[in-house]
Amino acid sequence: MARFLPQCVAELAEIVAAAADEQSPLAVCGSETKRNIGRTCAIADVLSTAAIRGIKLYEPEELVLTVYSGTPLGEIEAALAQRDQHLAFEPPRFHRLLGTEGPTSIGGVVATGLSGPRRMTAGAVRDHVLGFQAVNGRGELIKAGGRVVKNVTGYDLSKLMAGSFGTLAVLSEITLKVLPRPARVQTLVAQGVGAREGVSLLSRALGGPFVASGAAWLPPQLAGNGDSLAAIRLEGTAESVAARGLALRTALSAFSGTLDHDESCALWQSVGEVEGLADMAGAVWRISVPPMSGPDILEAVPGATGFLDWGGGLVWLLVPETGDCAAERIRAAVAKVGGHATLFRASAEMRRTIPVFQPLEGPLAALTRRVKESFDPLHILNPGRMYPDF
Amino acid sequence: MGIGTVEGFATADRAQVAAALRSMLAQDAVIDDPIALAPYEADAFTTRRQAPMLAALPASTAEVSAVLKYCHEHAIKVVPRGAGTSLSGGSHGLADGITLGLAKLNRVLKIDYENRCAVVQPGVTNLGISNAVDGAGFYYAPDPSSQLACTIGGNVAENSGGVHCLKYGLTTNNILGLELVLMTGEVVRIGGPHLDSGGYDLLGVLVGSEGLLGVVTEVTVRILPKPPHVRAMLIGFPTIEDAGDCVASIIGAGIIPAGMEMMDQAAVRAAENFVKAGYPLDVAALLIVELDGPIADIDQCFATIRAIAESAHAVSCLESRDDNERMKFWAGRKAAFPAVASLAPDYYCMDGTIPRHRLADVLRRIEEMSARCGLAVVNVFHAGDGNLHPLILFDANKTGELAKAEKFGEDILRLCVDVGGVLTGEHGVGVEKRDLMPLMFNQVDLDQQMRLKCAFDAQHLLNPDKVFPNLKRCAELGRVHIHHGKMRFADLPRF
Numbered sequence: 001m002a003r004f005l006p007q008c009v010a011e012l013a014e015i016v017a018a019a020a021d022e023q024s025p026l027a028v029c030g031s032e033t034k035r036n037i038g039r040t041c042a043i044a045d046v047l048s049t050a051a052i053r054g055i056k057l058y059e060p061e062e063l064v065l066t067v068y069s070g071t072p073l074g075e076i077e078a079a080l081a082q083r084d085q086h087l088a089f090e091p092p093r094f095h096r097l098l099g100t101e102g103p104t105s106i107g108g109v110v111a112t113g114l115s116g117p118r119r120m121t122a123g124a125v126r127d128h129v130l131g132f133q134a135v136n137g138r139g140e141l142i143k144a145g146g147r148v149v150k151n152v153t154g155y156d157l158s159k160l161m162a163g164s165f166g167t168l169a170v171l172s173e174i175t176l177k178v179l180p181r182p183a184r185v186q187t188l189v190a191q192g193v194g195a196r197e198g199v200s201l202l203s204r205a206l207g208g209p210f211v212a213s214g215a216a217w218l219p220p221q222l223a224g225n226g227d228s229l230a231a232i233r234l235e236g237t238a239e240s241v242a243a244r245g246l247a248l249r250t251a252l253s254a255f256s257g258t259l260d261h262d263e264s265c266a267l268w269q270s271v272g273e274v275e276g277l278a279d280m281a282g283a284v285w286r287i288s289v290p291p292m293s294g295p296d297i298l299e300a301v302p303g304a305t306g307f308l309d310w311g312g313g314l315v316w317l318l319v320p321e322t323g324d325c326a327a328e329r330i331r332a333a334v335a336k337v338g339g340h341a342t343l344f345r346a347s348a349e350m351r352r353t354i355p356v357f358q359p360l361e362g363p364l365a366a367l368t369r370r371v372k373e374s375f376d377p378l379h380i381l382n383p384g385r386m387y388p389d390f
Numbered sequence: 391m392g393i394g395t396v397e398g399f400a401t402a403d404r405a406q407v408a409a410a411l412r413s414m415l416a417q418d419a420v421i422d423d424p425i426a427l428a429p430y431e432a433d434a435f436t437t438r439r440q441a442p443m444l445a446a447l448p449a450s451t452a453e454v455s456a457v458l459k460y461c462h463e464h465a466i467k468v469v470p471r472g473a474g475t476s477l478s479g480g481s482h483g484l485a486d487g488i489t490l491g492l493a494k495l496n497r498v499l500k501i502d503y504e505n506r507c508a509v510v511q512p513g514v515t516n517l518g519i520s521n522a523v524d525g526a527g528f529y530y531a532p533d534p535s536s537q538l539a540c541t542i543g544g545n546v547a548e549n550s551g552g553v554h555c556l557k558y559g560l561t562t563n564n565i566l567g568l569e570l571v572l573m574t575g576e577v578v579r580i581g582g583p584h585l586d587s588g589g590y591d592l593l594g595v596l597v598g599s600e601g602l603l604g605v606v607t608e609v610t611v612r613i614l615p616k617p618p619h620v621r622a623m624l625i626g627f628p629t630i631e632d633a634g635d636c637v638a639s640i641i642g643a644g645i646i647p648a649g650m651e652m653m654d655q656a657a658v659r660a661a662e663n664f665v666k667a668g669y670p671l672d673v674a675a676l677l678i679v680e681l682d683g684p685i686a687d688i689d690q691c692f693a694t695i696r697a698i699a700e701s702a703h704a705v706s707c708l709e710s711r712d713d714n715e716r717m718k719f720w721a722g723r724k725a726a727f728p729a730v731a732s733l734a735p736d737y738y739c740m741d742g743t744i745p746r747h748r749l750a751d752v753l754r755r756i757e758e759m760s761a762r763c764g765l766a767v768v769n770v771f772h773a774g775d776g777n778l779h780p781l782i783l784f785d786a787n788k789t790g791e792l793a794k795a796e797k798f799g800e801d802i803l804r805l806c807v808d809v810g811g812v813l814t815g816e817h818g819v820g821v822e823k824r825d826l827m828p829l830m831f832n833q834v835d836l837d838q839q840m841r842l843k844c845a846f847d848a849q850h851l852l853n854p855d856k857v858f859p860n861l862k863r864c865a866e867l868g869r870v871h872i873h874h875g876k877m878r879f880a881d882l883p884r885f
C-alpha cells in the first residue's frame with residue numbers, strides 16, 4: 001500500500017504511467033473529503049492531487065479562472081469574492097452530511113460533478129468547466145477545451161470529466177467560467193404547504209418572469225419553525241430583489257413570508273449542504289427527476305424523511321440503513337417518471353453491495369464501458385468506484 | 391461488395407444499396423437520381439462539393455436504426471444531415487457513403503410547461519421549438535441567425551450559439567436529454583426531463599460532436615419563460631479600441647447582458663445601406679447591447695453601461711424606447727450577412743473565439759493582414775463572448791482568389807489561437823478546419839479524441855472525414871504499450 005502525493009504535473013504523469021506499466025490500480029483522490037461517495041472499492045495504492053495546487057490564472061474581466069486540481073475550494077472562493085465573483089454552480093462541501101472536514105479540492109468538486117441549489121438555473125459544474133488538463137490511464141497528459149466560453153473545437157471532453165469520479169483521467173488543471181456574485185439575496189416562503197402544493201407553487205414561480213435562483217420544499221421536521229415550506233430565492237441588486245419579490249408575491253400570494261439576506265444565506269446553505277438530514281441516522285439518497293415528480297419520490301418509501309431542491313427535481317431522501325436501503329422501491333419509482341437515483345451516503349458495506357449509481361442496461365452499459373476504456377484501457381484509475389466491473 | 395472502400399463505389403453497388411434501403415423505408419425516401427442528389431452535394435460551406443452515393447430519408451427512430459444497422463453490416467459510410475446550413479461542411483456528402491437526411495423527423499412530441507421542457511424530433515427547426523411554446527409565454531433560448539432553417543439535430547451536433555448565448559448559454563447548456571442511434575443500429579437514451587444523470591456525461595460529449603458519434607433521433611430541450619422586458623442600446627465609438635474597452639468594462643462591472651454584438655464601420659455601412667436601420671455612419675464601431683429581465687434591473691444596468699460608454703469615448707448612445715425601435719436596432723445586425731453579400735460576389739465567414747481583452751488588438755491585426763493580401767474584411771460578431779466572425783470578401787471567379795481567401799482565413803484562425811483563443815466558437819470544425827486541429831491539439835490530445843470516437847463507432851463509418859485531420863484506425867489507437875515490470879519512477883516518494 002503506497003500513497004502518492006505528486007508535487008507537479010510531470011510527477012503525476014510518471015506515477016500513472018508507472019501504474020499502467022505494472023497494471024496496478026490507483027485510488028485517485030484530491031483531499032479525500034468525498035471519498036465515501038461512490039462504490040466501496042479496495043484499491044491499495046492512493047494517488048492524491050492535493051499537492052498540485054494554486055491559482056494559475058485569474059482574469060476577472062474575462063470571467064475565467066485556471067487552477068491546479070488540488071487547489072482548495074475555499075482558496076478559490078476567497079480569491080473570487082475579492083472581485084465580487086463566484087462559482088455560480090454553488091458547489092456544496094457535504095462535510096456535515098458525510099462527516100468529513102478540512103479543505104476540499106477543486107479537482108474533487110469537478111470529478112464528483114455535484115452542484116448546489118443554483119444548478120437549476122445557472123447550470124451544473126459541467127456547464128462551467130471550459131477546459132482541463134489531465135493524465136489518462138495510459139499515463140499521457142491530455143488537454144481539451146480552452147479558456148473561452150464559446151468553443152466547439154473538438155469533442156467537449158470537459159463535460160465528460162465532470163462527474164466521472166476520477167475513473168477516466170486524473171485532473172491536473174481546470175479552467176472554469178466564473179460569474180459576478182449577486183449583491184443581495186432574499187427568499188420568499190409559502191408556509192404550511194404540502195409537497196405537491198409546494199412544487200406546484202414553485203413551478204408557477206419558476207415559469208414566471210421572476211428570475212429565481214433557488215426553489216426548495218421542506219417538510220415540517222426540516223423547516224425551522226415546524227411548518228412545511230416552499231421557498232423561492234431571488235438574487236441581484238437590492239432594488240431588483242425587492243421589485244421581483246413584490247411582483248412574485250402579487251402573482252402568487254401564498255409566498256407571504258420573507259427571509260432577509262442573512263436568513264436566506266443560511267437557508268440555502270443548509271439546503272445545498274443537506275444539513276437537515278446530516279445528523280439523522282440512516283442512508284441518504286440523491287435523486288434527480290422531473291421537478292413535478294419530486295413528491296412521488298418522497299412518497300415512494302413509507303416513513304422516509306426527505307426534502308426537495310431544484311423546484312422538485314432534486315430529492316434528498318433519508319431511509320433506514322437496512323436491507324437494500326429501499327433501493328428497489330426508489331429505483332422502481334424513478335423508473336416510472338424518468339431520472340437517476342444515487343445512494344449518496346451509506347456504510348461502506350452497503351455501498352459494496354447496493355449499486356450506488358443508477359445501474360446501466362443494454363447498449364448504454366456497453367457504451368459506457370467503451371468510453372471508460374478509451375481513456376483508461378487497463379482499468380487502473382479508480383476501478384469499481386462507479387460500476388462493479390470497470 | 392466493394393462498398394465502403396476509399397476508391398468509391400460501383401454503380402451496381404449503388405443500385406443494390408438503394409434496393410435494400412427501399413425495402414426498409416418509404417419508396418420516395420431513397421434518393422439515387424443524380425439530379426435529385428444535387429442539394430446534398432454541400433451545406434452552407436459551399437467551396438467544396440461532393441454528391442453522396444445516395445440519400446436516405448427515414449421517418450422514425452426504427453427506420454434510422456434499420457438503415458444504420460444495414461450500413462454497419464455492409465461497412466457503408468453515413469453522413470447525418472439536418473437542414474444543411476452548416477458553415478463548416480459538417481454535412482458534406484461522401485462519394486462512397488449515404489447521406490442520412492433527418493428532415494422528415496419533424497414533430498414536436500411533447501411540451502411540458504410545468505417541468506419546463508419539450509421533447510422534439512431532430513428535424514424540428516430551432517425557431518419551430520420557440521414557436522411551439524410561444525403561446526404559453528415560453529421560448530427555447532439558443533438563437534442562431536439561421537434559426538428559421540436549421541434543425542435542432544444540427545444544433546445539437548454543432549453546439550450552436552446565437553446572440554443571446556452570452557446570458558443563456560449555448561445548445562449544450564439547454565439540452566436535457568437525447569435519444570441516439572449508434573452506428574450499429576442500437577438505440578440509447580441519455581438524460582431526460584430531469585437535470586442530473588448519474589454515469590458519464592455522454593450528453594455533454596454528444597452535443598458538439600458534429601455527427602461523428604451517433605444519430606440523434608429525439609431531443610429533450612429546456613424551455614424558459616420569456617423575459618418580461620427587453621431593451622437594447624446602440625452605442626457608437628470613434629475607434630475599435632474604445633468599443634473593445636467598453637465591452638470589457640461592462641463585463642468587468644458585473645453585468646452580463648442578454649446579448650452584446652459589435653459591427654465595424656464597413657459592416658455598419660453595408661447594413662445601413664441594406665435595411666436603413668438608422669445606424670450612425672461616422673463611427674468606427676457600433677455596439678448593440680441588449681438587456682432583458684425585470685424593469686428595475688434594466689434601468690439600473692443601462693445607467694451603468696451609459697456611464698461606461700461615455701468614459702470609453704462613445705460618440706452616440708441610444709436606448710430603444712419600445713419594441714419597434716429595438717427591432718430596428720437589430721434589423722441591421724440581423725441583415726448584416728446578406729448586406730455584406732451585396733458588397734462582393736462571395737464572402738467567407740470565419741468563427742474564431744478570442745479572450746475579450748484582445749479584441750482591439752486582433753481586429754487591428756486582421757486589418758493589417760487584409761491590407762497585405764488585398765482582400766477586404768468586414769467584422770460582425772458576438773463581442774460579449776469574444777466570438778469573431780470576420781467576413782472575407784472575394785470573387786471566386788477570379789483565379790486564385792478563393793485560395794487567397796482560404797489562406798487569409800487560416801491566418802486569422804492562427805492568430806485567434808495564438809492570443810489564447812480557439813479555432814471555432816460555434817460553427818464547428820467539419821471539413822473546413824479539420825487540418826488546422828493541430829494548431830490547438832497535439833497528437834496525444836487528438837488520439838484521445840479519436841479513441842472516444844472509436845468507443846461510439848469502431849469502424850469509423852459515421853461522418854468519418856470530418857473534424858480529424860487524420861482519423862487513425864481504432865485497432866491502432868487501442869494498442870497499449872506496456873513496459874513490463876519496468877518502474878519508470880521507482881524513486882518517487884511513497885508515504
Ligand SMILES: Cc1cc2nc3c(=O)[nH]c(=O)nc-3n(C[C@H](O)[C@H](O)[C@H](O)COP(=O)(O)OP(=O)(O)OC[C@H]3O[C@@H](n4cnc5c(N)ncnc54)[C@H](O)[C@@H]3O)c2cc1C
Nearest residue numbers: 472473474475476480534535541543544545547551601606
Ligand atoms: C446564414 C447562416 C447563419 C448562421 N448563423 C449561425 C449562428 O448564429 N450561430 C451558429 O451557431 N451557427 C450558425 N450557422 C450555422 C448553422 O446554421 C448551424 O451549425 C446549425 O446548427 C446547423 O443545423 P442544420 O440542421 O443545418 O445541420 P446540418 O448543416 O445539416 O448539419 C450540421 C452537422 O450536424 C450533423 N447532424 C445534423 N443532424 C444530425 C442528427 N440528427 N444527428 C446527428 N448529427 C446530425 C451533420 O452531420 C453535420 O455534421 C449559420 C448558418 C447560416 C447559413
